Amino acid sequence: MAEAHARAHGRGTQQEEQCAPGEAWTRVKSRLRGELGEDVYASWFRGVEIDNVAAGVIHLTVATRFLRNWLRTHYYDAVLRQARGEWPEADRVEFTVRQPHFTVEPPKENPVMRQASPHVVADRTALPMPLRTGYDGFEGSPLDPRLTFNSFVVGNTNKLAHAAAKQVALSSANPQSPFNPLFVHGNVGLGKTHLLHAMAWEVTRQKPEAEVLYLTAERFMSGFVQALRARDALAFKEKLRNIDILLIDDMEFLQGPTIQQEFCHTLNSLIDGGRQVVVAADRAPTHLDKLDMRMRSRLGGGLVAEIKAMDYDLRHKILEKRAAEACAETDGLEVSDTVLAFLAERLTESGRELEGAVHRLRASYQLTDEPVTIAVAEQIVRDLMRGAEPRRVRIDDILRTVSKHYGVNRGDLLSGRRNRSIVRPRQIGMYLAKLLTSRSLPEIGRRFGNRDHTTVLHAIRKIEQLMSDDTQLREEIELLKRLLRD
Structure with a gap:
């Protein structure tokens, strides 16, 4: 009798998990917000959605490959730990990139027929006439x-x-x-x-x-x-x-x-x-x-x-949506979150400016077959950028930019904490300080929490070594360099 009750209870629990994974995931995200802070949550978790929970695996979906890789590397343990509060039997988390989905819902009209270029998906539904x-x-x-x-x-x-x-x-x-x-x-x-x-x-x-x-x-x-x-x-x-x-x-x-x-x-x-x-x-x-x-x-x-001037978050959301649409329409086109972050930081005037940037990136890819990198993006949209001469970079600028980009407090960067999530941004900050300023190693060490010059030298060599094998890290640092110089 007790076993039957337990089995019934187990089936009920499984049914509840299957019926309301979205509600449970909302509670998990709330706990992640409390553990990691509002800035980190807003940067990395707001757009994470749950697909299903099956066979001890929690399947989550994200918008970009960059975000998938970042969450795997930096927040896997935190996600699994908090998720087990809802699904105690879970033993791992899977992050996958969801397919872009967008719709247009004007009244139906006769479609406009056009010849697709080699990079345009052939079966895309055409928009109606104005x-x-x-x-x-x-x-x-x-x-x-x-x-x-x-x-x-x-x-x-x-x-x-x-x-x-x-x-x-x-x-x-x-x-x-x-x-x-x-x-x-x-x-x-x-x-x-x-x-x-x-x-x-x-x-x-x-x-x-x-x-x-x-x-x-x-x-x-x-x-x-x-x-x-x-x-x-x-x-x-x-x-x-x-x-x-x-x-x-x-x-x-x-x-x-x-x-x-x-x-x-x-x-x-x-x-x-x-x-x-x-x-x-x-x-x-x-x-x-x-x-x-x-x-x-x-x-x-x-x-x-x-309608007020767009803030960074809105500019990034607009770019993300327009890029997803362009990638869905153009076979092989990929626009990384690093490129989107760079454009969102630099293009501040209007939504038309943001859409124009995405159109140019798409056209460049269709005409040249070259991947969309930060260097390509900067060259294409140079005339849209505001500000002329590169400004002088200060270590305070580096600390502020690195802190914002990686979602860590400035105090943590200067502290003695050895968590990987803090050590790596700190090392990147030291590398950028050596690359972009005229400060000596001892001066950089003092500005990064009174560290010895040998610690700074180790950080610089470590980042250079990692960059030689890690394309994603190279893109991140290229993005940070451009944000600091412009």
Whole structure:
């Protein structure tokens, strides 16, 4: 009886493990965050996913080979130890690189056929043609089928605007939207147009019969001027006032008192009638000096969401997603996380700049068949880089950069701790100090925790020896050198 109960209990335990490995893995990651610290967790574990647990093996998936190798080398023991808190019988962990997965979900249109280059996967599904929104014979600006919510990368600097845009799109059937008008503002290339296109696609998908009109300010002005010339301005205004959702891009370019007055009337009519209005501009409504006070007040009366400059994490996520898409479309193309980290550190202006860098890397590979290394990446995107002359490297810069890259505290680098996870970054820091500064070995030793010059010499020789056999280490150090010099 007891044995039967034990067997039943064992089966129940196995079923629970099989049913909810994701929940158990979430608890494991929470414990890893507590053990390793927020910086290390954010750098290496946030994107690690669990596949399954079978025969004592915990199968985890990661986005890149670089990340797989790094976790195997540096955090295998920590992962296995914490995972055994959920799966006591586990005896090992397997890290594998998952296949890139991404989708585009605009409404279906006729696919565009094109000849694939030798490096392009032949059976890739082509994107539909751009769609023009319109209503009652009035033609709007074209919608890009790539610009959907699925392809928008969310980070700390754009999450409010993204959440608001998605809420508006999902509430398209509700005549009393809580965010009307929705005003999105931010500098060029941060994703305003992407969100407007994504909203138009989503509303069309949710409610195919909805009357959706997406216009640039220039297109609105052009349409109104043509209507005036044709003495059809009244019909023009009535058409606009009967649509379900109006999306206006580049509002800062709306000029002329007559056009502004008519747009203000249209805006009031739509909002008062329960129709949704979304506006994007490069600055907040109160700073649009060319608009009259009434319009600025009405535009600021709903939700105003700013998209701020991208931080490093968001830039890296965008590059990672675009590189995964490029690699999935291009046979043999590989872009290492080291290259992505280098680009994310140096390209800071806009998402278009990041996407342009990935397009160039892909084109270079297709034309030359050369692997994408940091040297190749730097040469290709040199004109996108900001800053001219290389700056003078200081040991403080090296300590800060190495600490950030390897997720260790500066105090640990200077301490007497002998953990491998600290010794190796410390040795790399000493090697870089000798290579990039004019400091003597004794001076370097003093700056790295009052160490003897023989310790510094040993570290330099050790790193040189490892670099001769380890391609990944050579790439890492090349990345650090460029980050420090630029």
